[in-house]
Amino acid sequence: MSKKEWPLWEVFIRSKQGLSHKHAGSLRAADAEMAINNARDVYTRRSEGVSIWVVESDKVTASDPSEAGPLFEPSNSKAYRHPTFYEVPEGVKHM
Amino acid sequence: MKEQNIEELERQFQEKIDNEIKIEPKDWMPDAYRETLIRQISQHAHSEIVGQLPEGNWVTRAPNLRRKAVLLAKIQDEAGHGLYLYSAVETLGADREETIDDLHSGKAKYSSIFNYPSLTWADMGMIGWLVDGAAIMNQVPLCRCSYGPYARAMVRVCKEESFHQRQGYEIVAKLANGTPEQKEMAQESLNRWWWPALMMFGPSDADSKHTEQSMKWKIKRHTNDELRQMFVDVTVPQAEHIGLKVPDNDLKFNEETGHYDFGEINWDEFWQVVKGYGPCNKERVDARRKAKEEGMWIREAANAYAEKRAKRNKKAS
Numbered sequence: 001m002s003k004k005e006w007p008l009w010e011v012f013i014r015s016k017q018g019l020s021h022k023h024a025g026s027l028r029a030a031d032a033e034m035a036i037n038n039a040r041d042v043y044t045r046r047s048e049g050v051s052i053w054v055v056e057s058d059k060v061t062a063s064d065p066s067e068a069g070p071l072f073e074p075s076n077s078k079a080y081r082h083p084t085f086y087e088v089p090e091g092v093k094h095m
Numbered sequence: 096m097k098e099q100n101i102e103e104l105e106r107q108f109q110e111k112i113d114n115e116i117k118i119e120p121k122d123w124m125p126d127a128y129r130e131t132l133i134r135q136i137s138q139h140a141h142s143e144i145v146g147q148l149p150e151g152n153w154v155t156r157a158p159n160l161r162r163k164a165v166l167l168a169k170i171q172d173e174a175g176h177g178l179y180l181y182s183a184v185e186t187l188g189a190d191r192e193e194t195i196d197d198l199h200s201g202k203a204k205y206s207s208i209f210n211y212p213s214l215t216w217a218d219m220g221m222i223g224w225l226v227d228g229a230a231i232m233n234q235v236p237l238c239r240c241s242y243g244p245y246a247r248a249m250v251r252v253c254k255e256e257s258f259h260q261r262q263g264y265e266i267v268a269k270l271a272n273g274t275p276e277q278k279e280m281a282q283e284s285l286n287r288w289w290w291p292a293l294m295m296f297g298p299s300d301a302d303s304k305h306t307e308q309s310m311k312w313k314i315k316r317h318t319n320d321e322l323r324q325m326f327v328d329v330t331v332p333q334a335e336h337i338g339l340k341v342p343d344n345d346l347k348f349n350e351e352t353g354h355y356d357f358g359e360i361n362w363d364e365f366w367q368v369v370k371g372y373g374p375c376n377k378e379r380v381d382a383r384r385k386a387k388e389e390g391m392w393i394r395e396a397a398n399a400y401a402e403k404r405a406k407r408n409k410k411a412s
Contacts, residue, residue, distance in 0.1 A: 005192060006397070025179055025247075025248070026182045026185070027178060028191070031404065034401070041171075041175075042178055045172070046255075065121045066123065
């Protein structure tokens with residue numbers, strides 16, 4: 001019989017219809033079905049959710065925090081992507 | 096990594112902390128920061144898990160169905176809190192099973208309060224009111240801890256913990272307003288739990304070796320003595336409100352400072368219990384060790400079942 005540890009899962013919860021799933025935390029479980037059941041017990045004991053996603057943690061690819069500067073730099077210099085960049089004459093409405 | 100690089104990284108790290116920017120799992124952090132957090136969060140996790148034991152003692156003897164359902168819900172919460180915290184420890188690269196084994200070998204500590212026995216039903220009330228009350232005092236500032244996963248776990252824990260404290264106070268208040276025997280039971284329980292509850296905040300600032308560095312890293316936001324004073328200030332009026340007497344003859348409201356002055360804590364007792372010589376240290380760790388050893392077949396069976404199901408699903412597709 002295998003002695004291996006249960007894998008780690010990331011848990012995402014939709015708190016109500018109309019909202020997206022949001023990361024709630026993680027837990028260990030032998031498989032996906034058990035991960036859903038455990039997530040129900042651990043993260044929705046007070047009606048915090050209407051839907052659960054679980055993803056095995058090692059299936060998540062993350063950006064490297066030490067590369068965050070160059071990765072996100074291109075958007076920092078483009079203020080013209082924001083509406084506040086533009087001048088609208090005084091008195092113009094509904095814009 | 097070159098030495099000046101580490102110095103520069105440490106400077107940038109402290110700058111982030113000073114600017115209230117949270118540290119996240121994959122960010123660079125000094126080894127000592129990581130080790131401090133692993134020690135503190137795993138101890139915190141162990142405390143949640145061991146904390147289930149004194150309460151488990153009373154599940155079958157709860158006075159009615161309402162109290163029993165509440166007690167079960169509270170114990171289940173404690174298991175959840177332990178799990179959030181073990182998950183936070185794992186984000187630091189610590190192995191969950193190793194941290195649990197450290198508890199079982201006696202290498203890792205947990206809150207000493209759980210080394211005291213729960214002898215009467217009033218103790219269930221006292222644990223919720225005083226022990227969870229002290230825990231909340233500790234945990235609210237931890238919601239702003241510099242390490243993101245720990246802070247987020249604390250937000251969830253604090254939300255759930257406030258029910259624990261209120262249900263405890265309700266039990267105590269009910270007894271205090273009951274028959275003379277019931278009131279006596281509540282008072283006797285307060286007499287036993289008051290001082291250990293004050294000890295939950297740890298050694299006095301002068302003897303606390305981790306406080307200064309932890310404050311600089313914003314893991315801690317208040318010193319042990321500050322938190323202890325806050326706890327005394329809010330709890331004494333709660334005791335008076337239901338006609339119970341706090342067992343401290345030196346306790347007196349100080350008009351000048353606006354705080355209660357209170358008597359000296361028995362630090363010999365504190366260190367004795369920390370070192371493993373409290374009334375229940377052995378019983379608690381034995382119970383945890385037994386739970387792991389005797390429950391191991393469940394983990395193995397779940398693995399075997401998961402493998403079998405995966406195979407079957409593969410065949411079907």
